[in-house]
Amino acid sequence: MLKECLENVQKTAPLVHNITNYVTVNDVANVLLACGGSPIMSDEPEDVEDITSICGGLNINIGTLNQRSIEAMFRAGKKANQLGHPVLLDPVGTGASKLRTETTDRLVKEIRFTVIRGNISEIKTVANGSGTTKGVDADVADAVTEETLPGAVAFAKGLAERLDTVIAITGAIDIVADKDTAYVIRNGRPEMGRITGTGCQLSGLITAYLVANPGNALEAAATAVTLMGAAGEIGWSHMQALDGNSTYRNRIIDAIYHMDGEILEAWAKIEKM
Amino acid sequence: MLKECLENVQKTAPLVHNITNYVTVNDVANVLLACGGSPIMSDEPEDVEDITSICGGLNINIGTLNQRSIEAMFRAGKKANQLGHPVLLDPVGTGASKLRTETTDRLVKEIRFTVIRGNISEIKTVANGSGTTKGVDADVADAVTEETLPGAVAFAKGLAERLDTVIAITGAIDIVADKDTAYVIRNGRPEMGRITGTGCQLSGLITAYLVANPGNALEAAATAVTLMGAAGEIGWSHMQALDGNSTYRNRIIDAIYHMDGEILEAWAKIEKM
Amino acid sequence: MLKECLENVQKTAPLVHNITNYVTVNDVANVLLACGGSPIMSDEPEDVEDITSICGGLNINIGTLNQRSIEAMFRAGKKANQLGHPVLLDPVGTGASKLRTETTDRLVKEIRFTVIRGNISEIKTVANGSGTTKGVDADVADAVTEETLPGAVAFAKGLAERLDTVIAITGAIDIVADKDTAYVIRNGRPEMGRITGTGCQLSGLITAYLVANPGNALEAAATAVTLMGAAGEIGWSHMQALDGNSTYRNRIIDAIYHMDGEILEAWAKIEKM
Numbered sequence: 001m002l003k004e005c006l007e008n009v010q011k012t013a014p015l016v017h018n019i020t021n022y023v024t025v026n027d028v029a030n031v032l033l034a035c036g037g038s039p040i041m042s043d044e045p046e047d048v049e050d051i052t053s054i055c056g057g058l059n060i061n062i063g064t065l066n067q068r069s070i071e072a073m074f075r076a077g078k079k080a081n082q083l084g085h086p087v088l089l090d091p092v093g094t095g096a097s098k099l100r101t102e103t104t105d106r107l108v109k110e111i112r113f114t115v116i117r118g119n120i121s122e123i124k125t126v127a128n129g130s131g132t133t134k135g136v137d138a139d140v141a142d143a144v145t146e147e148t149l150p151g152a153v154a155f156a157k158g159l160a161e162r163l164d165t166v167i168a169i170t171g172a173i174d175i176v177a178d179k180d181t182a183y184v185i186r187n188g189r190p191e192m193g194r195i196t197g198t199g200c201q202l203s204g205l206i207t208a209y210l211v212a213n214p215g216n217a218l219e220a221a222a223t224a225v226t227l228m229g230a231a232g233e234i235g236w237s238h239m240q241a242l243d244g245n246s247t248y249r250n251r252i253i254d255a256i257y258h259m260d261g262e263i264l265e266a267w268a269k270i271e272k273m
Numbered sequence: 274m275l276k277e278c279l280e281n282v283q284k285t286a287p288l289v290h291n292i293t294n295y296v297t298v299n300d301v302a303n304v305l306l307a308c309g310g311s312p313i314m315s316d317e318p319e320d321v322e323d324i325t326s327i328c329g330g331l332n333i334n335i336g337t338l339n340q341r342s343i344e345a346m347f348r349a350g351k352k353a354n355q356l357g358h359p360v361l362l363d364p365v366g367t368g369a370s371k372l373r374t375e376t377t378d379r380l381v382k383e384i385r386f387t388v389i390r391g392n393i394s395e396i397k398t399v400a401n402g403s404g405t406t407k408g409v410d411a412d413v414a415d416a417v418t419e420e421t422l423p424g425a426v427a428f429a430k431g432l433a434e435r436l437d438t439v440i441a442i443t444g445a446i447d448i449v450a451d452k453d454t455a456y457v458i459r460n461g462r463p464e465m466g467r468i469t470g471t472g473c474q475l476s477g478l479i480t481a482y483l484v485a486n487p488g489n490a491l492e493a494a495a496t497a498v499t500l501m502g503a504a505g506e507i508g509w510s511h512m513q514a515l516d517g518n519s520t521y522r523n524r525i526i527d528a529i530y531h532m533d534g535e536i537l538e539a540w541a542k543i544e545k546m
Numbered sequence: 547m548l549k550e551c552l553e554n555v556q557k558t559a560p561l562v563h564n565i566t567n568y569v570t571v572n573d574v575a576n577v578l579l580a581c582g583g584s585p586i587m588s589d590e591p592e593d594v595e596d597i598t599s600i601c602g603g604l605n606i607n608i609g610t611l612n613q614r615s616i617e618a619m620f621r622a623g624k625k626a627n628q629l630g631h632p633v634l635l636d637p638v639g640t641g642a643s644k645l646r647t648e649t650t651d652r653l654v655k656e657i658r659f660t661v662i663r664g665n666i667s668e669i670k671t672v673a674n675g676s677g678t679t680k681g682v683d684a685d686v687a688d689a690v691t692e693e694t695l696p697g698a699v700a701f702a703k704g705l706a707e708r709l710d711t712v713i714a715i716t717g718a719i720d721i722v723a724d725k726d727t728a729y730v731i732r733n734g735r736p737e738m739g740r741i742t743g744t745g746c747q748l749s750g751l752i753t754a755y756l757v758a759n760p761g762n763a764l765e766a767a768a769t770a771v772t773l774m775g776a777a778g779e780i781g782w783s784h785m786q787a788l789d790g791n792s793t794y795r796n797r798i799i800d801a802i803y804h805m806d807g808e809i810l811e812a813w814a815k816i817e818k819m
Contacts, residue, residue, distance in 0.1 A: 021587070022295040022568040022571060022587075023571050023572055023575050023585075023587050024572060024575075025295060025296050026296055026297060026299060026300070026469060026470070026572060027572070029296055029297075029469035029470070030468065030469050030518055030519055030522070033466075033467045033468065033469060033518055034467070034517060034518050034519070039296075039469065040366065040369075041294070041295075041296050041336070041337050042337060042366075042370070043337065043339070044337075044338060044339040044340065044372065046340070046372045047338065047339075047370050047372040047373065050369065050370030050371055050372070051366075051369060051370050054369055063587070064587050064588060064589065064590075065590060065593065066589070066590040066593075066614060067590065067592070067614075068339060068340075093586065093588075093597075096586075096596065096597060096600055097588070097593050097596030097597050098596055099590065099592045099593040099596070100593065193579075194579045194580070194803070195576065195579065196572060196575035196576050196579060196585065197572070197575075238515050242784050242797075242800060242801075242804065243800055244580060244799060244800030244801070244802070244803025244804055245576055245579055245580050245799065245800070245803050246576055246580070246795070246796040246797075246798075246799035246800050246803070247796050247797075247800050249519070249576070250519040250520050250523065250796065251515075251519075251520075252519075253517060253518065253519035254515060254516055254517030254518070254519050254520050255515075255517070256517070257467070257517025257518050257519070258515065258517055295568040298568060298569050299569055299570060299572060299573070299742060299743070302569050302570075302742035302743075303741065303742050303791055303792055303795070306739075306740045306741065306742060306791055307740070307790060307791050307792070312569075312742065313639065313642075314567070314568075314569050314609070314610050315610060315639075315643070316610065316612070317610075317611060317612040317613065317645065319613070319645045320611065320612075320643050320645040320646065323642065323643030323644055323645070323646075324639075324642060324643050327642055341612060341613075511788050522792070523792040523793050523796065524788075524792075524793075525792075526790060526791065526792035527788060527789055527790030527791070527792050527793050528788075528790070529790070530740070530790025530791050530792070531788065531790055
């Protein structure tokens with residue numbers, strides 16, 4: 001599965017439309033190029049329907065949302081839905097502000113998402129909806145640990161069923177789930193949290209994998225999550241004594257650039273639950 | 274010509290006003306600093322006339338255009354024209370959406386551009402105007418190859434004459450032409466296409482070269498195109514086994530930082546046609 | 547003082563809300579992560595009050611201001627003032643346009659800033675207010691040199707008193723002053739000026755230091771300025787023959803990532819005046 005999903009991306013060079021934040025957008029573009037895809041960015045409402053039409057998939061990231069880009073998200077999302085393109089939602093910071101929480105809620109109600117990816121707090125806010133701006137689900141602890149994993153997997157599957165999507169919860173342990181099946185991935189390094197935008201980069205990657213692996217969203221997303229984690233470990237293994245988070249950022253993207261199916265399978269720590 | 278144009282930039286530190294996309298803007302700024310110029314970014318309509326007035330030239334890039342920045346492009350462009358500053362247009366993605374194609378068409382009609390730089394598809398859309406959103410000129414094949422080069426050179430010269438500008442078509446083979454003369458440049462590496470924004474960076478460079486070489490737009494633009502390609506080759510020659518596109522981006526900018534007239538002339542593959 | 551201020555940041559991981567320009571925003575985020583802080587970016591007026599409320603401090607940078615982000619600056623600034631959060635102003639390019647000068651003037655009048663940081667020309671414009679868009683104070687020469695230092699220190703102290711803030715003037719020699727005391731810092735490298743955004747990065751750092759060192763704004767700001775300069779020197783000492791400004795950017799952030807109290811004290815060139 002890993003090798004096939006990866007090679008489908010490298011063979012087909014999927015074109016991904018990104019409506020994303022201006023903080024990490026350059027890294028998202030370079031990661032998409034590194035994996036063999038191709039990025040286009042556009043967030044002007046008058047432009048996005050045309051742009052999304054020539055792409056294979058749409059990556060919506062609310063990291064620096066504004067009134068203009070919110071309108072663009074809805075117009076592009078609806079167009080991509082009409083065209084049958086995969087659409088990913090990265091609800092950055094949902095729960096941290098009323099605007100983010102309400103926008104996420106409206107997006108989830110009005111757009112059909114193929115994958116929703118976030119950290120556990122963001123995904124809980126997605127689950128709890130607009131009524132609770134900093135909602136905490138008492139049944140699932142905030143960080144996914146070995147102890148809380150079974151509950152988190154059940155939560156992810158349940159939410160995936162309710163929203164008819166694939167849920168990707170990323171953190172120290174990653175969960176990628178549809179209603180029936182979850183992949184648990186233990187790749188990655190804690191130091192990735194010291195680089196801005198590794199989550200945003202992953203959302204771009206997942207979208208490219210969705211485009212190149214049609215009808216196979218769960219495996220495509222799980223492969224992309226594994227790829228990002230493995231690249232984080234490979235990049236770390238190449239760090240020199242004086243290298244810090246800025247160089248680490250480059251090394252992760254470089255590792256994605258050099259990834260192939262064999263390397264990915266050798267590094268993968270993925271299991272089905 | 275190459276050495277003189279380059280040294281004029283390093284001696285005079287041209288200040289360039291950029292209205293550019295948020296994807297590659299940081300790299301555009303660092304490339305301008307690397308070549309010896311100085312960047313300013315501003316895309317608020319109420320701000321751009323003042324900012325462009327204190328600069329030597331204006332770089333307009335429509336990569337992530339929006340209604341506000343489009344207004345800024347027209348206000349800054351007209352002001353720069355009044356002041357006799359060189360103005361460059363980088364019509365990113367024109368032909369890919371109605372908004373991009375129409376904005377490009379209006380810009381070309383209302384602003385006097387010193388140079389218009391794009392890939393062959395973008396320049397064809399410039400040539401065909403607003404009537405055809407994905408116009409393909411049957412007389413010029415999409416990629417410029419050794420076979421199609423004579424036709425592409427003739428197309429570039431003809432368009433340069435019609436629009437009274439310098440046309441720069443960049444790709445595997447680059448063409449920089451006014452109505453009478455074309456420079457053909459064979460520097461660069463295909464791997465530059467795996468880095469986001471090498472085209473945007475080049476547009477920034479060309480603008481700096483135009484400012485520092487007044488009255489000599491054709492040679493200034495051809496030198497900047499040669500510089501970017503040579504830096505791509507030099508940067509590539511410094512790549513280590515594990516380096517990928519993210520490190521390559523740094524190495525290209527570093528190569529521009531270290532460039533001098535002798536190095537540029539030694540690497541240049543440029544001919545007049 | 548240096549060691550304590552630095553360790554307070556590393557221990558408390560201050561969350562900083564940044565309303566900053568899209569040119570250098572990624573570097574600001576990575577620098578905040580490198581120093582041990584955590585960044586959030588938001589510039590939508592409807593979003594900023596909520597976001598600033600969950601943060602410890604606010605960094606306002608007018609580098610690519612627009613009508614929307616200006617409104618966000620005022621709303622976030624007033625909210626941060628109500629909450630007693632430290633607020634920093636980086637008046638990028640004030641004096642270069644009417645909009646920048648007037649916005650700076652209104653910000654200084656309506657928001658209580660803990661620190662205002664800029665180059666000498668920007669700080670002079672702050673001092674002279676909206677009446678003079680390119681104001682030059684004849685009593686203080688434009689660059690701070692050993693000769694003009696006493697006058698510049700007196701100017702900084704006077705402005706700090708008048709605006710009831712800490713003034714940080716950065717350049718070849720840095721001055722950080724309140725009404726009574728000035729720190730003069732001689733760290734840094736001239737080559738830092740060949741990287742875009744080292745000033746913006748410093749403003750992010752200072753804000754994190756203000757949050758982690760409450761009631762100690764002068765020392766916190768002076769420590770952050772010393773840190774940035776020392777990182778510039780350490781990063782430079784790690785440069786290889788072919789490295790240029792793009793790699794230098796990475797090495798400075800990497801040096802901040804590895805900084806500790808002992809290293810900082812060993813490199814510091816700071817004196818009280």
